[in-house]
Amino acid sequence: MDRIYLCLAHMSGKEQQYIQEAFDTNWVVPLGPNVNAFEEDLATFANRREGAEPLQKKVVALSAGTAAIHLGLIMLGVGKGDEVICQSFTFAASANPVVYQGATPVFVDSEPDTYNMDPQLLEEAIKDRMAKTGKKPKAIIPVYLYGMPARIDDIMEVARRYEIPVLEDAAEGFGSRYRGQVCGTFGDYGVMSFNGNKMITTSGGGALICPDEETKKRVMFYATQAREPFPYYQHEKIGFNYRMSNICAGIGRGQMTVAEEHIRHHQWVHEEYVKRFSDCPEIVVHTAPSGEMEPNYWLSTIRFEDGKHTVDGGLLPLIEKLSGLGIETRPLWKPMHLQPVYKDAPAYVNGVSERLFSCGLCLPSGPYVKEVELNYIVEKIKDFL
Numbered sequence: 001m002d003r004i005y006l007c008l009a010h011m012s013g014k015e016q017q018y019i020q021e022a023f024d025t026n027w028v029v030p031l032g033p034n035v036n037a038f039e040e041d042l043a044t045f046a047n048r049r050e051g052a053e054p055l056q057k058k059v060v061a062l063s064a065g066t067a068a069i070h071l072g073l074i075m076l077g078v079g080k081g082d083e084v085i086c087q088s089f090t091f092a093a094s095a096n097p098v099v100y101q102g103a104t105p106v107f108v109d110s111e112p113d114t115y116n117m118d119p120q121l122l123e124e125a126i127k128d129r130m131a132k133t134g135k136k137p138k139a140i141i142p143v144y145l146y147g148m149p150a151r152i153d154d155i156m157e158v159a160r161r162y163e164i165p166v167l168e169d170a171a172e173g174f175g176s177r178y179r180g181q182v183c184g185t186f187g188d189y190g191v192m193s194f195n196g197n198k199m200i201t202t203s204g205g206g207a208l209i210c211p212d213e214e215t216k217k218r219v220m221f222y223a224t225q226a227r228e229p230f231p232y233y234q235h236e237k238i239g240f241n242y243r244m245s246n247i248c249a250g251i252g253r254g255q256m257t258v259a260e261e262h263i264r265h266h267q268w269v270h271e272e273y274v275k276r277f278s279d280c281p282e283i284v285v286h287t288a289p290s291g292e293m294e295p296n297y298w299l300s301t302i303r304f305e306d307g308k309h310t311v312d313g314g315l316l317p318l319i320e321k322l323s324g325l326g327i328e329t330r331p332l333w334k335p336m337h338l339q340p341v342y343k344d345a346p347a348y349v350n351g352v353s354e355r356l357f358s359c360g361l362c363l364p365s366g367p368y369v370k371e372v373e374l375n376y377i378v379e380k381i382k383d384f385l
């Protein structure tokens with residue numbers, strides 16, 4: 001059997017047609033028909049709602065999800081000396097752009113059932129930062145970890161009460177929904193990622209969901225070196241080279257034809273893990289805590305409840321053993337407040353992310369994980385136990 005990876009890119013077959021069109025028309029640049037059409041596809045995908053009129057948000061295609069977070073922060077006016085509240089339980093790319101802007105991340109821990117930002121702890125953190133610094137945090141970055149919706153309505157309620165804008169990091173939550181609405185469309189800005197390991201890919205890429213046409217234009221301005229509308233090169237702001245290439249966008253257009261299929265597959269893989277581990281009392285497959293949440297299950301994750309398989313105990317030997325058998329697995333994200341690079345950042349913790357990091361494991365979940373692979377993965381984990 002081939003090595004089984006967590007999540008590999010999977011093509012529809014239409015990608016090359018769009019790339020060919022780009023070559024045939026010589027649109028081999030970071031703008032063009034594929035970029036425009038991919039943005040339209042993404043906007044239609046993100047704006048649809050169950051039982052309600054579609055939203056009217058706009059999307060800008062960019063070179064990476066990290067670039068989207070960075071530009072989102074710029075749009076929210078985050079700068080030197082500001083604080084930005086970030087989910088601690090995440091990948092470093094959620095928080096690093098805060099530092100690019102000369103601001104300080106303030107980490108907030110997760111809820112035990114969604115694994116995402118705890119709305120109560122968020123409010124405590126806001127109050128405490130206001131008391132300590134005399135000013136409000138400039139933005140809030142909740143994350144949809146492994147595709148699980150956060151309690152975004154509660155987070156938005158707190159954010160509105162304190163009038164703090166929200167930048168949703170939906171890099172892992174592409175197409176996940178909360179109360180019928182696509183994750184990434186609740187806050188002021190939303191982030192998508194099309195890295196090679198994500199739900200759909202453009203090899204590398206990302207997008208920023210913007211509230212309207214005006215803000216979209218502004219994001220495009222910053223993404224293309226902040227060039228002012230003069231006949232010569234005039235710059236009044238610092239810009240970035242963050243636009244998506246028309247070739248990558250061609251891959252994206254092809255991927256959009258299978259986006260729903262990919263999501264359904266990841267959801268099926270999750271259901272299978274739930275069934276197959278149901279006779280293992282020591283294993284819990286992370287599952288949406290409420291019917292209002294429709295995760296894409298980008299990665300299925302399990303946690304060991306036996307106290308034996310911890311990251312400083314039996315978990316790493318298990319990962320090594322599975323790797324030797326051709327199965328890729330990895331621990332859950334190490335929380336940002338435990339990262340040496342963020343040791344001095346303020347953190348509001350409740351033990352949840354530390355516990356999950358200690359006993360959790362990501363399992364292969366992508367398009368190449370079928371019946372045979374599932375049988376093999378589950379059998380080998382059970383053997384090890």
Ligand SMILES: Cc1ncc(COP(=O)(O)O)c(C=O)c1O
Pocket residue numbers: 064065066067090091093094143169171172192193194195204205206
């Ligand atoms: C939670 C999260 N945020 C942000 C990113 C950054 O996205 P990208 O790799 O497209 O820059 C990723 C993934 O890589 C991620 O998992």
